[in-house]
Amino acid sequence: MNWDDTAQPADDTTGRLVGSAADGEDQAVEAALRPKSLAEFVGQERVREQLDLVLRAARQRGATADHVLLSGAPGLGKTTLSMIIAAEMEAPIRITSGPAIQHAGDLAAILSSLQEGEVLFLDEIHRMSRPAEEMLYMAMEDFRVDVIVGKGPGATAIPLELPPFTLVGATTRAGLLPPPLRDRFGFTAHMEFYEPAELERVIHRSADLLDVTIDTAGAAEIAGRSRGTPRIANRLLRRVRDYAQVKADGLITQEIAAAALGVYEVDARGLDRLDRAVLEALLKLFGGGPVGLSTLSVAVGEERETVEEVAEPFLVREGLLARTPRGRVATPAAWAHLGLTAPQSFGGGGSGQGDLFGA
Numbered sequence: 001m002n003w004d005d006t007a008q009p010a011d012d013t014t015g016r017l018v019g020s021a022a023d024g025e026d027q028a029v030e031a032a033l034r035p036k037s038l039a040e041f042v043g044q045e046r047v048r049e050q051l052d053l054v055l056r057a058a059r060q061r062g063a064t065a066d067h068v069l070l071s072g073a074p075g076l077g078k079t080t081l082s083m084i085i086a087a088e089m090e091a092p093i094r095i096t097s098g099p100a101i102q103h104a105g106d107l108a109a110i111l112s113s114l115q116e117g118e119v120l121f122l123d124e125i126h127r128m129s130r131p132a133e134e135m136l137y138m139a140m141e142d143f144r145v146d147v148i149v150g151k152g153p154g155a156t157a158i159p160l161e162l163p164p165f166t167l168v169g170a171t172t173r174a175g176l177l178p179p180p181l182r183d184r185f186g187f188t189a190h191m192e193f194y195e196p197a198e199l200e201r202v203i204h205r206s207a208d209l210l211d212v213t214i215d216t217a218g219a220a221e222i223a224g225r226s227r228g229t230p231r232i233a234n235r236l237l238r239r240v241r242d243y244a245q246v247k248a249d250g251l252i253t254q255e256i257a258a259a260a261l262g263v264y265e266v267d268a269r270g271l272d273r274l275d276r277a278v279l280e281a282l283l284k285l286f287g288g289g290p291v292g293l294s295t296l297s298v299a300v301g302e303e304r305e306t307v308e309e310v311a312e313p314f315l316v317r318e319g320l321l322a323r324t325p326r327g328r329v330a331t332p333a334a335w336a337h338l339g340l341t342a343p344q345s346f347g348g349g350g351s352g353q354g355d356l357f358g359a
């Protein structure tokens with residue numbers, strides 16, 4: 001499963017149980033559930049191995065680690081990894097984000113107050129302002145910034161030496177980073193969606209921390225509905241825990257997990273009500289497509305943007321829906337998932353015979 005940099009982030013309308021962005025409750029519990037070391041960090045084997053080498057080598061040399069770029073969809077563990085990098089280097093960490101840095105001066109103030117070896121975590125680095133970005137180039141490469149004093153023709157640039165530091169940048173959209181910025185990172189970690197077995201381990205680990213009892217089948221049931229995303233797995237676990245506590249004796253089994261998530265309308269594959277409404281309209285009203293986005297949106301009673309940015313990315317990723325120049329098309333897997341049979345004349349939706357409906 002690859003994270004596609006050009007895709008829209010599967011970002012979310014608030015309150016969506018399978019939304020990948022953090023909501024208020026997530027933020028409150030995430031600190032408690034964050035792995036604190038690379039060894040504790042589940043999955044992402046390749047990234048872990050590479051990062052382990054980078055950090056170990058820097059430690060052996062007694063040097064500050066190279067700058068690291070973390071790219072991947074929301075909820076896959078970028079913030080968590082940034083904190084792990086600092087912990088593994090036994091270095092303090094300073095946390096800020098692209099949108100918080102409006103002016104180059106904001107960045108200069110942060111950079112000039114860093115201690116030697118400190119980790120600067122710059123979240124949403126693709127949303128930094130242009131002048132700040134240019135200041136960052138020099139800071140990353142030469143550990144120096146030019147502070148501009150005065151205005152107009154009398155303005156002078158005073159060079160300021162910085163202590164060596166490690167910049168950890170995070171982005172959901174690596175494709176949006178200007179190449180000069182991307183090139184200044186010594187190591188880029190592309191985080192991918194997690195396999196179900198990895199999510200099961202995340203769930204067992206979180207259950208232990210939350211003092212919840214869950215059996216193997218229960219964890220597997222939640223993992224299968226978590227859209228490859230640890231944040232969603234943790235969130236679903238909390239909802240299933242509520243259900244197990246109120247309706248049963250607290251133990252989470254496969255039946256309990258399935259029943260609980262049924263209440264929340266998250267189906268066996270992690271689709272929620274909106275996702276299913278889009279698929280159902282595509283199959284039942286338009287025979288599997290192709291159908292234009294606007295028409296599909298009207299049929300579902302949602303805004304175009306909601307269908308395109310909230311529902312579709314996951315449906316495409318799951319191979320249930322395809323975007324074609326002539327419109328949206330359901331795949332054979334979509335028919336199977338909703339338990340419907342594709343009409344003969346549409347050959348499962350992709351045979352290009354959808355002209356009847358226009359695109």
Ligand SMILES: Nc1ncnc2c1ncn2[C@@H]1O[C@H](COP(=O)(O)OP(=O)(O)OP(=O)(O)O)[C@@H](O)[C@H]1O
Pocket residue numbers: 020021022029030031033034035040041042043044073074075076077078079080081172202230231234
């Ligand atoms: N590999 C992992 N092992 C265990 N838990 C994880 C892992 N990755 C993420 N998590 C958990 O998932 C939650 C979300 O992770 P995190 O906040 O690091 O995501 P993120 O990539 O920074 O998301 P965003 O793009 O929204 O900032 C955290 O509670 C964290 O504990």
Ligand SMILES: [Mg+2]
Pocket residue numbers: 078079080123
């Ligand atoms: Mg984050």
